[in-house]
């Protein structure tokens with residue numbers, strides 16, 4: 414059963430810490446914000462089920478925050494906390510959709526029982542145990558060996574380094590490890606290290622305090638802090654600068670961090686999974702990647718083989734992707750003509766599973782009738798000499814990813830508006846943003 418995620422918006426630091434401690438003990442995943450603006454940014458970034466908010470906060474009071482929450486997602490429950498004198502405000506909060514209110518000063522049991530009374534809505538695809546077979550197609554011996562290894566190492570806390578060509582499924586493997594480990598139900602936070610310049614990556618990973626630098630108007634929690642208790646997946650780790658390498662090494666050694674410009678030390682219990690399609694070995698030899706960090710990250714190395722070395726997976730992957738795309742686009746399932754299948758099986762797939770997934774999605778949409786034929790294939794499949802120079806073909810980006818990118822661009826990255834535009838819930842949009850790594 415998925416444990417609910419709670420956000421505490423409270424400017425009295427000691428009280429926030431106390432609440433955080435008790436609720437974590439009860440098994441909830443807890444985030445804290447010391448003002449309304451930080452609360453809003455956590456609500457944008459995370460799937461929150463319940464907000465415990467103080468009424469009086471410096472920049473935005475609890476009532477305003479409540480109105481904001483009910484506007485963006487009415488399924489997020491809110492409990493307000495208020496001093497006795499403002500009980501009228503609390504009653505007003507109930508009228509505005511708050512679930513309950515707690516008078517300050519309160520008893521710990523009172524808080525726990527108010528939280529337990531809330532019925533949390535379950536996200537259907539996060540229920541139950543991780544279904545390996547439906548997430549990860551593994552017919553080939555090579556992939557089955559990898560799955561065995563994943564099961565062996567999932568519950569050790571050791572850091573894992575996944576190597577493999579682009580699009581082979583490294584992220585899927587990282588996620589699978591998290592889901593079968595004891596850390597499931599806790600956050601799995603992904604960061605694409607090549608997507609951001611050094612300073613942005615630094616603040617994204619480690620967070621900062623208000624006033625840490627010009628433009629730091631509010632405290633920002635780093636991804637490491639958000640991943641606390643769970644797993645952080647650092648993709649394209651070979652691209653991080655010497656400064657970030659050093660900071661990462663310190664965090665691994667000390668198991669704690671301080672936000673930029675901060676003095677408070679935050680203890681960390683985060684498993685680190687890294688991945689790259691470059692050779693870290695070569696980067697170490699070339700002096701571009703710290704050897705000491707490499708050994709810390711590479712406690713358990715895993716390698717995901719390229720698709721052309723495990724052709725036994727292809728037929729199942731193709732069927733799997735036809736099914737997923739036909740569900741997504743509400744089009745009927747289509748068969749693949751034998752000749753077309755032969756061409757697909759014989760292709761060398763430089764973009765690996767991602768390329769296969771995108772081609773299948775495209776074929777399903779462009780082919781006429783109920784069967785996909787070889788004439789529907791991109792010409793370079795039949796004439797490899799015409800293959801585009803980047804080797805990944807013209808179908809590199811999936812249609813869905815493009816649509817989501819566009820909706821986010823049209824709405825300046827506003828999740829609520831983008832979700833509305835796409836006609837999907839904020840929850841599904843968050844999942845898709847994670848899937849396509851559009852969050853950083």
Ligand SMILES: Nc1ncnc2c1ncn2[C@@H]1O[C@H](COP(=O)(O)OP(=O)(O)OP(=O)(O)O)[C@@H](O)[C@H]1O
Pocket residue numbers: 548549550551577578579580581582583584585586648690730733766767770
């Ligand atoms: N074995 C598999 N079964 C089902 N789907 C898969 C499998 N392997 C990969 N995929 C799908 O292929 C796509 C690419 O996978 P993923 O993003 O995990 O690759 P990656 O190696 O992390 O890529 P990159 O190197 O670009 O970061 C994803 O949509 C993923 O769901």
